[in-house]
Amino acid sequence: MSASGWVNDIVTDQSSTSDDVQQSSYYLVCEDNLTFLESISDDSFKLIVTSPPYNLGKDYESRMSVDEYVELQSRTIRECIRVLHPNGSICWQVGNYVDNGEIVPIDTILYPVFKSAGLKLRNRIVWHFGHGLHCTRRLSGRYETINWWTKRDDYTWHLDPIRVPSKYPSKRYYKGPNAGKVSGNPKGKNPSDVWMFPNVKSNHPEKTIHPCQFPVELVERLVVSMTDKGDKVFDPYMGVGSFAVAALMHGRVPYGCDTVPEYVEVAHHRVIELLKGTLKTRPMGKPIYDPAKPNGGHG
Numbered sequence: 001m002s003a004s005g006w007v008n009d010i011v012t013d014q015s016s017t018s019d020d021v022q023q024s025s026y027y028l029v030c031e032d033n034l035t036f037l038e039s040i041s042d043d044s045f046k047l048i049v050t051s052p053p054y055n056l057g058k059d060y061e062s063r064m065s066v067d068e069y070v071e072l073q074s075r076t077i078r079e080c081i082r083v084l085h086p087n088g089s090i091c092w093q094v095g096n097y098v099d100n101g102e103i104v105p106i107d108t109i110l111y112p113v114f115k116s117a118g119l120k121l122r123n124r125i126v127w128h129f130g131h132g133l134h135c136t137r138r139l140s141g142r143y144e145t146i147n148w149w150t151k152r153d154d155y156t157w158h159l160d161p162i163r164v165p166s167k168y169p170s171k172r173y174y175k176g177p178n179a180g181k182v183s184g185n186p187k188g189k190n191p192s193d194v195w196m197f198p199n200v201k202s203n204h205p206e207k208t209i210h211p212c213q214f215p216v217e218l219v220e221r222l223v224v225s226m227t228d229k230g231d232k233v234f235d236p237y238m239g240v241g242s243f244a245v246a247a248l249m250h251g252r253v254p255y256g257c258d259t260v261p262e263y264v265e266v267a268h269h270r271v272i273e274l275l276k277g278t279l280k281t282r283p284m285g286k287p288i289y290d291p292a293k294p295n296g297g298h299g
């Protein structure tokens, strides 16, 4: 069932905030991802970014054995690899499957699926956030991982758009041929493979009806560093379309599917709000709220 179809060449009104979203195409449908992928040609997408179900028995999934889960994920992953551009990246964002207090880190059970298909793991980004369930018989979980895989060594990669401010921007070489010159990159430093920003809980500006949205900033960082303007980006488990918002904000073309009609509807709504310039998102790079600082450190 398709909640909508192609929605092409949307031209925004004057209230739009960014040139990148002035002329935008997007394709978001209500469909099982394996069915959706049947219609996609090989090598289509420069970036595939997703957060699949974790087999936790949420409303949108049926709980199954770990072997069945890996088999189902493998089918989607193999199809994603087929439609990935040769210079493209796959970012699989996962946490833990939990069974009776025992945790199974999902990236460890999916690692062999990607590796045996010939992909190379470039980073296992640890995304740390401050809120979640409080555990009593083990430590409370406060991170998930984004596993960045590529097909080849010449993958698209731009570090500059995701640089963060250097800790000591005026630090200088104190000896050698460059003595006295600033030692760091004036554009900022590499953000490292540990990322810290809030997860989408009830007071987050991006919160919708979905129980497990990822923040737009998470996708923005991947989109601007791993794709070029005009590239196609795909999310096979798109939920309420956070990936589409991030892709359109930066002039990329999002393709996504989800099996729950209400989520697809919200995804469309968010995209339309974005194109009108009225969607609220947490800005990329905004400092984490710190109660010890005046105004939480938000200026």
Ligand SMILES: C[S@@+](CC[C@H](N)C(=O)[O-])C[C@H]1O[C@@H](n2cnc3c(N)ncnc32)[C@H](O)[C@@H]1O
Binding pocket: 031, 032, 033, 034, 050, 051, 052, 053, 054, 060, 061, 210, 212, 213, 214, 215, 236, 237, 238, 239, 240, 241, 242, 243, 257, 258, 259, 260, 263
């Ligand atoms: C963890 S959520 C993704 C949320 C998304 N990242 C967002 O920001 O809204 C996983 C999603 O996968 C969807 N889903 C589960 N099985 C699917 C399938 N076979 N094909 C497409 N979507 C599926 C669920 O409905 C759910 O919305």
